[in-house]
Each structure stands twice: as structure tokens, then as C-alpha cells.
Amino acid sequence: MGFFKKLFSGTPTKRDKNYYTFNVKCTRCGEVIEGRVDLDNDLSLEYEDDRSVYFVRKGLMGNNRCFQQIEVELKFDSSRQLLEQQVTGGTFIE
Numbered sequence: 069m070g071f072f073k074k075l076f077s078g079t080p081t082k083r084d085k086n087y088y089t090f091n092v093k094c095t096r097c098g099e100v101i102e103g104r105v106d107l108d109n110d111l112s113l114e115y116e117d118d119r120s121v122y123f124v125r126k127g128l129m130g131n132n133r134c135f136q137q138i139e140v141e142l143k144f145d146s147s148r149q150l151l152e153q154q155v156t157g158g159t160f161i162e
């Protein structure tokens with residue numbers, strides 16, 4: 069992880085680890101897969117109209133013998149609050 073940290077480090081920030089977790093159910097086999105986004109390292113900054121948003125795309129795969137590829141896209145605002153979520157290959161569950 070140290071390698072990636074160095075790659076993306078702009079100004080070093082001291083914050084507690086910050087994760088956003090979610091559950092996705094595979095549309096093919098019904099397995100529930102937990103996904104986790106590292107809000108410090110996984111997000112990429114994008115500019116949208118006059119605001120900046122954080123964007124992350126995650127590929128998930130379950131433990132079943134099911135090769136459904138589930139792809140999740142999440143968008144957060146500058147204070148890391150979820151704005152939008154999309155999933156292909158599965159559905160979000162609470």
C-alpha cells in the first residue's frame with residue numbers, strides 16, 4: 069500500500085480511515101457481496117459543471133461459482149457524501 073500512497077499523495081492529510089461500505093446482490097445467483105470504498109484512496113476527483121465530485125468505480129465478484137461481473141459506480145460530493153450510485157450485474161440492498 070505504501071507504493072500507492074506515494075503515487076497519490078498530494079498534501080499529506082491526517083485523518084482517520086474513512087470507508088464507505090455497501091451491499092450488492094448478484095442478479096444471477098443472488099449472493100450478497102459487500103463492497104468497500106476507501107474514501108481516502110479510491111476516489112478520483114472529477115469536475116462536473118461548476119462543482120467537483122469524487123468518483124469511484126469498483127468491480128466486485130462473489131465467492132460462489134458464478135462469474136457474473138458486478139460493477140458499481142459511486143459519486144460523492146466534496147464532503148464525501150454519496151450523491152449517486154449505479155450498479156450493473158446486481159442490485160443495491162440495504
Ligand SMILES: [Zn+2]
Pocket residue numbers: 094095096097098099130132134135136
Ligand atoms: Zn453471482
